[in-house]
Amino acid sequence: MVYEAAENRYKSMKYNRCGHSGLLLSAVSLGLWHNFGGVDTYENGRTMVRKAFDLGITHFDLANNYGPPAGSAEEMFGRILKTDFAPYRDEMIISTKAGYYMWPGPYGEWASRKYLVSSLDQSLKRLGLDYVDIFYSHRPDPNTPLEETMAALDSIVRQGKALYVGISNYSAEQTTEAIKILKQLGTPLLIHQPSYSMFNKWIEDGLQDVLQENGVGSIAFSPLAQGLLTNKYLTGIPDDSRAAGSSQFLNEGQITPEVVERVRRLNEIAEGRGQTLSQMALAWVLREGRVTSVLIGASKVSQIEENVAVVNNLEFSNQEIVRIEDILKS
Numbered sequence: 001m002v003y004e005a006a007e008n009r010y011k012s013m014k015y016n017r018c019g020h021s022g023l024l025l026s027a028v029s030l031g032l033w034h035n036f037g038g039v040d041t042y043e044n045g046r047t048m049v050r051k052a053f054d055l056g057i058t059h060f061d062l063a064n065n066y067g068p069p070a071g072s073a074e075e076m077f078g079r080i081l082k083t084d085f086a087p088y089r090d091e092m093i094i095s096t097k098a099g100y101y102m103w104p105g106p107y108g109e110w111a112s113r114k115y116l117v118s119s120l121d122q123s124l125k126r127l128g129l130d131y132v133d134i135f136y137s138h139r140p141d142p143n144t145p146l147e148e149t150m151a152a153l154d155s156i157v158r159q160g161k162a163l164y165v166g167i168s169n170y171s172a173e174q175t176t177e178a179i180k181i182l183k184q185l186g187t188p189l190l191i192h193q194p195s196y197s198m199f200n201k202w203i204e205d206g207l208q209d210v211l212q213e214n215g216v217g218s219i220a221f222s223p224l225a226q227g228l229l230t231n232k233y234l235t236g237i238p239d240d241s242r243a244a245g246s247s248q249f250l251n252e253g254q255i256t257p258e259v260v261e262r263v264r265r266l267n268e269i270a271e272g273r274g275q276t277l278s279q280m281a282l283a284w285v286l287r288e289g290r291v292t293s294v295l296i297g298a299s300k301v302s303q304i305e306e307n308v309a310v311v312n313n314l315e316f317s318n319q320e321i322v323r324i325e326d327i328l329k330s
């Protein structure tokens with residue numbers, strides 16, 4: 001069946017300006033870290049991307065190493081783009097990154113110019129694209145001068161291989177330096193991609209201020225703490241959940257009785273707001289407009305449908321914020 005995007009796709013999603021740039025991002029973006037690899041079912045991935053776009057999600061986030069195997073999420077997304085999205089490329093913001101291990105030898109990870117440029121060339125081939133919209137340095141490199149990494153990002157934009165650049169997992173101090181260097185080069189930093197959720201608030205300790213003061217946007221990854229901030233683990237560990245699978249990043253041991261109790265109490269507040277917990281967790285990240293977009297993952301279409309409905313209720317009363325803080329401190 002030829003895919004035709006839903007006509008009403010821009011009706012309910014919210015679009016937020018990314019820092020002081022000209023770019024608007026959907027308040028909810030879809031990441032392809034899990035469930036889009038060579039080990040996963042192509043039709044499930046394809047259905048999720050189509051549904052996301054139909055619901056107004058314009059931004060799709062990848063990295064060179066997403067899979068498994070590494071590279072296969074870009075290949076799957078490239079196939080979906082070619083099959084279904086050729087008429088819609090200019091309505092999409094597609095990002096990729098380089099930083100983690102990709103190939104053996106001294107040039108296959110971190111953030112040298114050699115690695116970033118060759119990795120992006122490989123990503124573009126897998127994606128079947130001439131350019132990505134955003135290219136990220138995926139993690140800071142302690143052994144490469146920041147000037148070299150930022151100059152590589154700048155030249156990637158000048159070569160037309162990316163429209164904008166971002167950084168991910170950089171500290172507040174590293175970000176301040178990166179912003180300065182990129183400004184001098186004439187390619188402003190568009191966006192930072194940090195982890196951020198009710199269970200992981202490190203960006204409140206400096207990074208958020210740096211981004212706001214400098215007009216840089218932000219996109220929060222793992223805003224649902226990989227599924228912990230939903231109601232799915234309240235009564236055990238479902239067989240089809242990330243925690244029950246072979247993820248290195250979320251396992252059964254992390255779902256302690258204390259965590260479940262905290263989630264149960266948060267769930268009560270969400271119910272009082274007429275929202276699901278996943279929606280409240282996303283609204284909390286987006287509160288006060290300090291984060292441009294929440295970068296969710298999904299294993300099923302129904303999760304995307306549930307999560308995009310966050311835009312229907314983004315406001316919190318002071319009392320709700322205080323009750324949430326009390327639970328997070330407990």
Ligand SMILES: NC(=O)c1ccc[n+]([C@@H]2O[C@H](COP(=O)([O-])OP(=O)(O)OC[C@H]3O[C@@H](n4cnc5c(N)ncnc54)[C@H](OP(=O)(O)O)[C@@H]3O)[C@@H](O)[C@H]2O)c1
Nearest residue numbers: 031032033221222223224225226227230241242296297298
């Ligand atoms: N820059 C970086 O270093 C970095 C690192 C990590 C991630 N990321 C990016 O951030 C994206 C999102 O990360 P993430 O997958 O950890 O985000 P997340 O949104 O915190 O977790 C997504 C997982 O939660 C579960 N879930 C989502 N919605 C649900 C709902 N409504 N009800 C119940 N369960 C639900 C699903 O897992 P199951 O159904 O499988 O249990 C889903 O795969 C990645 O795809 C990637 O693009 C970037």
